[in-house]
Amino acid sequence: MANIPMEHGLLLAGVLFSIGLTGLLVRRNIIFMLLSIEVMLNAAGLAFVVAGSRWGAPDGQVMFMFILAMAAAEVAVGLALVLQMYQKYKTLDVDSASKMRG
Amino acid sequence: MTVVFYLSAAVAIISTVLVITRLHAVHALLYMIISLLAVAIIFYTLGAPFIAALEVIVYAGAIMVLFIFVIMMLNLGHKSVEQERLILRPADWIGPVVLAVVLGAEFFYMVLTGTPQSVTGNPVEPQAVGASLYSTYLLGVELVGMLLLAGLVGAYHLGKKLK
Numbered sequence: 570m571a572n573i574p575m576e577h578g579l580l581l582a583g584v585l586f587s588i589g590l591t592g593l594l595v596r597r598n599i600i601f602m603l604l605s606i607e608v609m610l611n612a613a614g615l616a617f618v619v620a621g622s623r624w625g626a627p628d629g630q631v632m633f634m635f636i637l638a639m640a641a642a643e644v645a646v647g648l649a650l651v652l653q654m655y656q657k658y659k660t661l662d663v664d665s666a667s668k669m670r671g
Numbered sequence: 672m673t674v675v676f677y678l679s680a681a682v683a684i685i686s687t688v689l690v691i692t693r694l695h696a697v698h699a700l701l702y703m704i705i706s707l708l709a710v711a712i713i714f715y716t717l718g719a720p721f722i723a724a725l726e727v728i729v730y731a732g733a734i735m736v737l738f739i740f741v742i743m744m745l746n747l748g749h750k751s752v753e754q755e756r757l758i759l760r761p762a763d764w765i766g767p768v769v770l771a772v773v774l775g776a777e778f779f780y781m782v783l784t785g786t787p788q789s790v791t792g793n794p795v796e797p798q799a800v801g802a803s804l805y806s807t808y809l810l811g812v813e814l815v816g817m818l819l820l821a822g823l824v825g826a827y828h829l830g831k832k833l834k
Contacts, residue, residue, distance in 0.1 A: 573676050581680045592691030600696050622717040625793030627803040630722050638815040642822030648741045649829035
């Protein structure tokens, strides 16, 4: 990289990941928890692209595409679970679903 | 280009902090879209234009629309008209608009002044990404296809009404 050191890109990815992790641990609303997971996946993808850009290799971008597809599949299943949970408990608070008996 | 990178990084961090601190899910989604657009500009400055486009189309487009769709389906507020009025309050959308204007200014700055040669980082052309994706990572593509199919079947199964 000509002007931007790789550390700054990785630092940004780390900060975004930490914010996502904090949100996941702090919030109890399941929609916000899913959003925090999206933030974390996006930050991981950013780290891959930064590293790929450092060495001019396409591998980082390929990995980002895999993460993208994984995030799409995860969010589809996760949101279906949100709908199911809301039908059953009439709330989005994950602490209400602490029993595993169906 | 260096300025664009650091400005987008600041926008991304600010909007992501605002995502996890909002009380209303729709407000959080507005900031989440801003955050994804900021990361897309960062990808562009890092020399990954194809990934920047994918970030906007798939993340900010498809996945966020899925979130909004589910929030609307849940119809969380009982007084939805009252809630709609609250959503349209200027105090709620002025923050995302300001951050979006910053990103838009960066975009026009890059379109008007920057050429693809002036990106920081080593640019990787979409052709190289495609060639690598369908040669070295062919097995990964197959696995991702199966994962998406599993996600489709799982979402369909879980989305059925409870008996």
